[in-house]
Amino acid sequence: MLFIIVVVSLAGPWLYPTDPFEMVWSPFSPPGTKGFLLGTDYLGRDLLAQIIHGGRATLAVGCAAALLSVFIGITFGALSGFYRGWIEETLMRITEFFQVLPTLLFSMVLVALFGASLAMITFAIGIVSWTGVARITRAEFLKIRELEYVTAARSSGASNTNLIFRVILPNSLPPIVVQAALLIGFAILFEAGLSFLGLSDANVMSWGAIMGNNRPYILLHGFTIMYPGLAIFLTVLSISLIGDGLNDALNPKLRMR
Numbered sequence: 501m502l503f504i505i506v507v508v509s510l511a512g513p514w515l516y517p518t519d520p521f522e523m524v525w526s527p528f529s530p531p532g533t534k535g536f537l538l539g540t541d542y543l544g545r546d547l548l549a550q551i552i553h554g555g556r557a558t559l560a561v562g563c564a565a566a567l568l569s570v571f572i573g574i575t576f577g578a579l580s581g582f583y584r585g586w587i588e589e590t591l592m593r594i595t596e597f598f599q600v601l602p603t604l605l606f607s608m609v610l611v612a613l614f615g616a617s618l619a620m621i622t623f624a625i626g627i628v629s630w631t632g633v634a635r636i637t638r639a640e641f642l643k644i645r646e647l648e649y650v651t652a653a654r655s656s657g658a659s660n661t662n663l664i665f666r667v668i669l670p671n672s673l674p675p676i677v678v679q680a681a682l683l684i685g686f687a688i689l690f691e692a693g694l695s696f697l698g699l700s701d702a703n704v705m706s707w708g709a710i711m712g713n714n715r716p717y718i719l720l721h722g723f724t725i726m727y728p729g730l731a732i733f734l735t736v737l738s739i740s741l742i743g744d745g746l747n748d749a750l751n752p753k754l755r756m757r
Contacts, residue, residue: 502738505731509555518549520705528721541714541724550710551731557706558688558732561622565687568626570680573633574669580634581641582664595634603628604693611699618701625690633679640672674750678743685739692732707732 518524523544524536531539538547580591607624614620644650645668653667688707694700695708696715707728714724 505735512552516552518546520550520553538727550705554705554707557704561691562684562688564622565625566683569630569683570633573630574637577634577637578664581638595631599631616699616701618704625687636675644668644671678747681743685736
């Protein structure tokens with residue numbers, strides 16, 4: 501399912517070259533009118549073209565925000581799990597501060613202050629969703645750093661950098677990979693939420709932006725919300741199923757069963 505969504509999002513603009521911003525027919529034309537399979541939105545733009553073209557921006561935001569979250573989370577989690585003392589205390593207090601922040605409100609403030617560009621939306625999502633990765637990474641580091649092969653590497657003269665990035669981190673990756681996969685779905689939903697509230701880049705078409713643009717007409721013309729919402733639902737569902745599959749494949753306890 502995810503493979504089909506990605507292929508359509510990437511190759512769709514060449515297979516269906518209609519401009520998603522072009523007004524092609526009367527507003528709110530029902531699905532099937534004049535060959536428009538999913539109908540038109542409040543400005544008379546082709547909904548199918550918007551969904552096909554908007555998939556690239558939505559998936560790009562999801563992947564980029566997840567990568568940013570994983571990078572910050574691994575950095576904080578690895579350092580706080582490997583070092584003790586003031587480094588651990590400082591990093592964990594920062595993590596707890598971001599964990600108790602109202603994520604949607606904080607991201608809305610960032611986007612409202614610095615502009616609703618695609619890059620700022622991605623940054624706002626990534627900066628509020630890394631705490632789970634940090635805690636998972638820290639837990640793995642606390643468990644692995646005391647194992648015999650780490651002690652042997654330390655006794656052989658390995659530096660702290662080598663211990664962190666070449667010995668402990670590679671063995672901590674399975675739960676981090678699962679969390680990263682789930683973060684992509686979370687970021688897609690988060691972007692849709694921000695766009696639904698009107699905090700989206702007007703120059704970029706995304707599934708969340710389609711829903712946000714047609715939000716005032718949801719009761720009278722629900723199909724303009726239903727189709728992009730269905731695209732988001734199927735994408736997040738497929739990513740969640742992949743995350744569950746990765747968890748089953750990478751969890752040694754489940755493999756033993």
